[in-house]
Amino acid sequence: MVIITGMSGAGKTQVVRAMEDLGYFCVDNLPPMLIPKFAELCAQSGGGVSKIALVVDIRGGEFFDTLVQVLEDMEKQGYMYEILFLEASDETLIRRYKESRRRHPMAPHGRISEGIFRERERLEHIRGRAMHIIDTSDLTAAQLRGNIAGMFAEDREYERMTITIVSFGFKYGIPLDADMVFDVRFLPNPFYVESLRRHSGQEEPVIDYIWKWPITKQFLEKLLGLVDFLVPNYVKEGKSQLIIAIGCTGGLHRSVFIADKIYEYLRSKGYKANVEHRDLQHNFPKS
Secondary structure (H helix, E strand, O other): OEEEEEOOOOOHHHHHHHHHHOOOEEEEOOOHHHHHHHHHHHHOOOOOOOOEEEEOOHHHHHHHHHHHHHHHHHHHOOOOOEEEEEEOOHHHHHHHHHHHOOOEOOEOOOOHHHHHHHHHHHHHHHHHOOOEEEEOOOOOHHHHHHHHHHHHOOOHHHHOOEEEEEEEEHHHOOOOOOOEEEEOOOOOOHHHOOOOOOOOOOOHHHHHHHHOOHHHHHHHHHHHHHHHHHHHHHHHHOOOEEEEEEEEOOOOOHHHHHHHHHHHHHHHOOOEEEEEEOOHHHHOOOO
16 A cells, blocks of 8 residues: 655656556545544455555645544555655645646645645644655656656566557447557558458468569558657656557558558567557447
8 A cells, every 4th residue: 555645736646647657546535534434344355456556745725634543543444555755845735736727725824835845734743654756857757757767666667658550440440449540552552452351360372362462562661660769758757658540541451551560560579569450349349
């Protein structure tokens, strides 16, 4: 169990998103007195909920002041936890509040600086119990996610995002969640070869036909070079999922073939990749 707390505006929302990507069950703004009961429910899940991140901060009002006592009671009951405390400089917090145009919870009708001062005083005791303290003043969102992954990831899988390659037919629409879309309708079309029309891009006759054209090899070489350049930079930026969409007219031949080629290449490079052929069912409907 990780208790996430700290200064308002220091980046707790970004941390929760990073923890969710690491497989943690996250709850925001949980009243401290409910933490033991929540921990008990998770313990009874039979391992179904084994990684928990709870955000507890001064939004809880008077309830927040019970946090230290609740944690001490949990220690006596044998529950293990870590406290992650986020902070930032006064200047950084004021700037972030100005940009978001939100009121500080400790000074809803006063100056932001007054609210920050009061909050620091109120958080002093819980900060002293923190196992991890991160100053986010000079961190980008990607750097903060990287720090969280370095602290709480169980292995080094956090260094790789999940890449999904989706083949599709333009006649059925572009995938809405695609990060990159490549149109391969310029490649020779097996649809116009009568013996290949009812076969997919995963079958040998169609594969041989598409692969025999020099333009296919030239395109794939350039596309894989682009993938080689982009993917490490997306990983470095902290992206957790990348969707690469490959489209042809019907989503049966060329897009399927190219998507499979990209998938095989990424897997050979050690990336976490999977492939989906979205529109094959339109061409081969279930009986």
